[in-house]
Amino acid sequence: MKISLEEMAQKISVANSFIITVHVNPDGDALGSALGLKFILEGMGKEAKVVIDDKWDKNFSILSGIESVINLQENPEEKFKADYVILLDASIDRCGKVIENCPDMKVLNIDHHVSNDDKADFLYLDADAPATAEIIYRLAKVLKVEFNTEIAVNLYTGMATDTGFFRYSNTKPYTMIAAAEMMEAGAKPNKISEALEVKSYETIKGLAAAMQTIEISENGKVAGVYLPYEIVKDLDTTEGFIDQVRIIEGVDVAVLMKEKEPNLCRVSMRSKETNVSAIAQSLGGGGHIRAAGATIELPLDEAKKKLLEVINEALV
Ligand code: 5GP
Numbered sequence: 001m002k003i004s005l006e007e008m009a010q011k012i013s014v015a016n017s018f019i020i021t022v023h024v025n026p027d028g029d030a031l032g033s034a035l036g037l038k039f040i041l042e043g044m045g046k047e048a049k050v051v052i053d054d055k056w057d058k059n060f061s062i063l064s065g066i067e068s069v070i071n072l073q074e075n076p077e078e079k080f081k082a083d084y085v086i087l088l089d090a091s092i093d094r095c096g097k098v099i100e101n102c103p104d105m106k107v108l109n110i111d112h113h114v115s116n117d118d119k120a121d122f123l124y125l126d127a128d129a130p131a132t133a134e135i136i137y138r139l140a141k142v143l144k145v146e147f148n149t150e151i152a153v154n155l156y157t158g159m160a161t162d163t164g165f166f167r168y169s170n171t172k173p174y175t176m177i178a179a180a181e182m183m184e185a186g187a188k189p190n191k192i193s194e195a196l197e198v199k200s201y202e203t204i205k206g207l208a209a210a211m212q213t214i215e216i217s218e219n220g221k222v223a224g225v226y227l228p229y230e231i232v233k234d235l236d237t238t239e240g241f242i243d244q245v246r247i248i249e250g251v252d253v254a255v256l257m258k259e260k261e262p263n264l265c266r267v268s269m270r271s272k273e274t275n276v277s278a279i280a281q282s283l284g285g286g287g288h289i290r291a292a293g294a295t296i297e298l299p300l301d302e303a304k305k306k307l308l309e310v311i312n313e314a315l316v
């Protein structure tokens, strides 16, 4: 059921303890929003634990409080008890088993994905917000919380990562005002971007191998790297790879396809014009108009063929 941000703030302010969770394969916005909210709640004298059913990239060690995050995969049977589960940056279907492991708890969901399925008990959705972290910033204002460095580092990271460091079309004047306030509260943009961008020598070699697979199709409007399992198994991360594809002149839709297991491919898409959220949703995934993803349970060649068919129909 959809509610306003003020109603969400009201529910939070009268409760005492929270489990905060986010989507699997957590990105900067998911982790930054979760940890930012944890410090906001703790500042209000409440208890909050972040639990994620996945591991996260070591580049996120810059985030204050990251060492306190519980990876449910390390102890899958662990059950949690609190007044509410707060699910950020995703719908219920993308958070693995965390909600199952929080028996009898109501779910408060805060999200900015246009594809949110509205299945949580209470949902505040703002599909125009560039990042969930920007919504958490607004929530903190409604809750009249003062920002400190811990909150600032996390919310800045969430806003920065989901806007491509304030370059994508989702960036609003308000986003920059919020980010400036996070800087005033102690976030250091240069330190944060250096920490997030650093890559191992092996990863850069992996990037070179990945770029060898690049293919242009649909008259130059689609460019993709399609990585077979033999390449994927040796990569630590593919974070940022798609950014090399999306900058090719004339390309509207950029694709990164990874065969994570034989017969299981993960797809990421970025676009300048075409609605890739609709494409992802037609494949059982979701996301935003200009950044979306899905999982296709087929071998690489077949998944690629299927994806290109759907993209071809959707191209504007
Ligand atoms: P990325 O390509 O960075 O993994 O994801 C781009 C955007 O699409 C992110 O906002 C992410 O949350 C969303 N997204 C990626 N994969 C999926 C998916 O399988 N399902 C849904 N619902 N959203 C996805």
Ligand code: MN
Pocket (backbone or CB within 6 Å): 029, 030, 089, 112, 130, 131, 132, 162
């Ligand atoms: Mn996000």
